[in-house]
Amino acid sequence: MLWLPVEVALAPYWFTYFIFTFLMILATSWFIKLQRKVWIMEPIPGPKALPILGNALELRLDNKALFQRFMSYCDYGEVARVWIGPYPYVLLSGARAVEEVLRDSKILDKSPDYNFLHPWLGKGLLTSTGQKWHSRRKLLTPAFHFKILEDFMDIFNSQSFKMVQKLREKADGTQFDIFPYVTRCTLDVICESAMGTPINAQDETDSEYIKAIYKISELTQQRVGQAWQHPDLIYKLSGCAGKRDSQIKILHNFSLKTIRERRKKFEEKKAKVANGEVTEANGSTAENDLEYIGKKKNRLAFLDLLLEYSQDGQALTDEDIREEVDTFMFEGHDTTTSAINFSLYLLGLHPEIQVKVHEELDSIFGDSDRSVTSDDVRELKYLENCIKEALRIYPAVPIYGRENTKEIMLSNYRIPPGTAIYIINYRLHRDPEQFPNPDVYDPDRFLPENSKNRHPYAYIPFSAGPRNCIGQKFALMEEKVILSNILRQYRVKSCIPRNDLEVMGELILRPVAGNQIKLFPRTSSIE
Numbered sequence: 001m002l003w004l005p006v007e008v009a010l011a012p013y014w015f016t017y018f019i020f021t022f023l024m025i026l027a028t029s030w031f032i033k034l035q036r037k038v039w040i041m042e043p044i045p046g047p048k049a050l051p052i053l054g055n056a057l058e059l060r061l062d063n064k065a066l067f068q069r070f071m072s073y074c075d076y077g078e079v080a081r082v083w084i085g086p087y088p089y090v091l092l093s094g095a096r097a098v099e100e101v102l103r104d105s106k107i108l109d110k111s112p113d114y115n116f117l118h119p120w121l122g123k124g125l126l127t128s129t130g131q132k133w134h135s136r137r138k139l140l141t142p143a144f145h146f147k148i149l150e151d152f153m154d155i156f157n158s159q160s161f162k163m164v165q166k167l168r169e170k171a172d173g174t175q176f177d178i179f180p181y182v183t184r185c186t187l188d189v190i191c192e193s194a195m196g197t198p199i200n201a202q203d204e205t206d207s208e209y210i211k212a213i214y215k216i217s218e219l220t221q222q223r224v225g226q227a228w229q230h231p232d233l234i235y236k237l238s239g240c241a242g243k244r245d246s247q248i249k250i251l252h253n254f255s256l257k258t259i260r261e262r263r264k265k266f267e268e269k270k271a272k273v274a275n276g277e278v279t280e281a282n283g284s285t286a287e288n289d290l291e292y293i294g295k296k297k298n299r300l301a302f303l304d305l306l307l308e309y310s311q312d313g314q315a316l317t318d319e320d321i322r323e324e325v326d327t328f329m330f331e332g333h334d335t336t337t338s339a340i341n342f343s344l345y346l347l348g349l350h351p352e353i354q355v356k357v358h359e360e361l362d363s364i365f366g367d368s369d370r371s372v373t374s375d376d377v378r379e380l381k382y383l384e385n386c387i388k389e390a391l392r393i394y395p396a397v398p399i400y401g402r403e404n405t406k407e408i409m410l411s412n413y414r415i416p417p418g419t420a421i422y423i424i425n426y427r428l429h430r431d432p433e434q435f436p437n438p439d440v441y442d443p444d445r446f447l448p449e450n451s452k453n454r455h456p457y458a459y460i461p462f463s464a465g466p467r468n469c470i471g472q473k474f475a476l477m478e479e480k481v482i483l484s485n486i487l488r489q490y491r492v493k494s495c496i497p498r499n500d501l502e503v504m505g506e507l508i509l510r511p512v513a514g515n516q517i518k519l520f521p522r523t524s525s526i527e
């Protein structure tokens, strides 16, 4: 080296110094930004946090304990903060603070953990932001109009009749877990409603598609709950991404195949109508056929409605439709499963309330075993209040998150941009100021005279504001039909007392040991 000119010999060192200095500047500016955030957020009450690590060490817990720990952080106040590593999380459990966030049309972005759903759902309605979300929401809203939802009543009825039939062998008073029965039934409902294709989850427990749905939910939940799985690179290197992608391939192939088949049928039908091939001679007029393509004659799945809306100006590709159909599959089965199970659980603990539900059902259906109609659904007022009260105590979606792009003030606290803000429904719904004796199951809380003075954001199982749940009417109709059809036949007795019931938040709220019940035919008097 000595024979080289000195500037050449030192070049590698200069390069190293340059890189080192550059990294030092980056690290210092990152640290200054972090310190600024810490300083801004210091006044918000929350657990003591370590530098850089924050509260991460106290969050190395299983799902059940992690959920409880998050709930306990809400004891710090209706606005609380916790640090997971260098990332601040703000937890909201009071109606006033929740309203400030959910009403704000500028806080519509989802918190970063929703990114874990992108490989499966792409940027569908749940996960998209900005202009894409606006135009999709506008496009999809008519598909959830009450008149259109009435067409799904047949599916709710036929699938719940099937479940009621399957439950017959269990209705002898022995204890069993009803949770998987309800899961399979709601999977059948949403698959047929979203794609128009029965998946037969209640008959075929071996279906590749159903197994992939279970697996992907499990893998996503694991990733949300375990901080080490968050960085994409680690997720890839650990082999988890590979496992996820193989399940996603099964799910995407199934949805895309269904979409292509139905698009083909849709185009063929449209061409026939355009050519006047469909005439009165073969039993229908061209106009009637347009109604088929449109809204009236046959039941259309959400996927058909998307194909139809896609004609009116905004063309949707197969991939666009897949994102939405998969989003309905994700949002539309676990949530209703949780809600139906907790309704059954609470009714099974309160025979005096269950008797009133039975009386309401008898007054509408008598001894008939006919299907539930949409008029019946409107009449089932007491059952509706039972469902609402169950969703208050055990909200199917117990936590959901947003992220602010600009600094905001929440209950006089400054929240810097880029903060994950979580709405903790599980605690919000237990505010004793809004719900006296909050742990008591009392469906009459939802009578008009008892709810008129309640804060409008005190009870929001379906979220609220512009990004509320688009499927809430569908969900309530489905729950009412399924619960009526079960309770017209059976009495339910719950086996786990309230104080012993352990719950965990795994994307949705679920009972740790399942929903252990005893079922009796209503005609028998055995206890």
Ligand code: HEM
Residues within 6 Å of the ligand: 110, 125, 126, 127, 137, 327, 328, 331, 332, 333, 335, 336, 339, 395, 396, 397, 400, 401, 461, 462, 463, 466, 467, 468, 469, 470, 471, 472, 474, 475
């Ligand atoms: C008891 C049943 C249900 C509950 C408790 C529930 C609850 C919620 C909640 C809390 C949100 C807001 C989530 C967030 O901001 O991140 C949401 C969003 C959504 N839900 Fe539901 N949901 C239920 C059933 C359904 C069903 C059956 C469907 C579809 C058929 C559905 C489709 C959606 C979609 C697409 C969104 C995203 C809306 C948007 O961002 O514009 N949900 N749901």
